[in-house]
Amino acid sequence: MQAAMLRPLSIKxxxxxxxxxxxxxxxxxxxxxxxxGAKLRHNLIVQxxxxxxxxxxxxxxxxxxxxDMKVRVATADAFYYPDIVLRCGDTLPGDSLYLEDPCLxxxxxxxxxxxxxxxxxxxxxxALPSLREYILVDSDxxxxxxxxxxxxxxxxxxxSEGEGDSLRFQxxxxxxxxxxxxxxxxxxxxxxxx
Numbered sequence: 158m159q160a161a162m163l164r165p166l167s168i169k170x171x172x173x174x175x176x177x178x179x180x181x182x183x184x185x186x187x188x189x190x191x192x193x194g195a196k197l198r199h200n201l202i203v204q205x206x207x208x209x210x211x212x213x214x215x216x217x218x219x220x221x222x223x224x225d226m227k228v229r230v231a232t233a234d235a236f237y238y239p240d241i242v243l244r245c246g247d248t249l250p251g252d253s254l255y256l257e258d259p260c261l262x263x264x265x266x267x268x269x270x271x272x273x274x275x276x277x278x279x280x281x282x283x284a285l286p287s288l289r290e291y292i293l294v295d296s297d298x299x300x301x302x303x304x305x306x307x308x309x310x311x312x313x314x315x316x317s318e319g320e321g322d323s324l325r326f327q328x329x330x331x332x333x334x335x336x337x338x339x340x341x342x343x344x345x346x347x348x349x350x351x
Contacts, residue, residue: 163188171236172254175227184236185277192238193269198342199296202265203240205340206294206333210243213331219245219260227255228262233281240265243328258287260328265294279304283311289327297345299335 165187166174174189175182182189203224210221222242229236236255243261262282264274274293282291283304293302299318304311305327316322318335325332 181238183238186234193267199265201342202294202296205338206263207241209333213329219243228259229255229257230281232284235281237278260287261290263292265296299339
């Protein structure tokens with residue numbers, strides 16, 4: 158058996174393929190990686206967060222975008238599909254395929270992608286000058302990891318239900334309890350939420 162060498166795709170080839178293909182792929186240094194499917198609880202968490210953010214930003218200069226909008230990280234030669242992106246400022250043209258200046262990125266963790274979200278994407282996203290918050294929401298337990306940009310660098314914070322923590326966003330004046338984030342989500346431990 159022989160191994161086949163894959164030719165790296167150009168950014169133009171990648172973007173053309175994403176625009177006309179039926180399967181989404183992330184792009185890192187010329188290689189593409191098909192996106193994994195998600196369970197119902199993942200989708201419910203994304204819906205809870207994006208609808209709360211949309212309600213708060215509606216009519217303002219911020220756009221809440223879902224997992225179909227790519228974020229380009231030029232320093233990492235990468236395009237990613239975060240679960241939720243918040244971008245503020247001038248409105249992007251309607252035919253934009255990606256953005257480069259998010260204020261907030263949220264990933265809802267899956268077992269298959271959690272390590273990539275915590276390492277590769279964390280380091281790539283932190284290189285975006287506009288990014289103020291990177292939030293990782295566990296879909297198996299009430300636990301949220303926050304990475305926040307401060308003048309002295311990036312800070313890490315862990316929120317969990319046992320401590321009664323609330324999720325306070327920096328990019329927009331919004332605070333959500335963990336019960337709101339996990340509303341209607343049946344967690345694997347049988348810890349159903351209200």
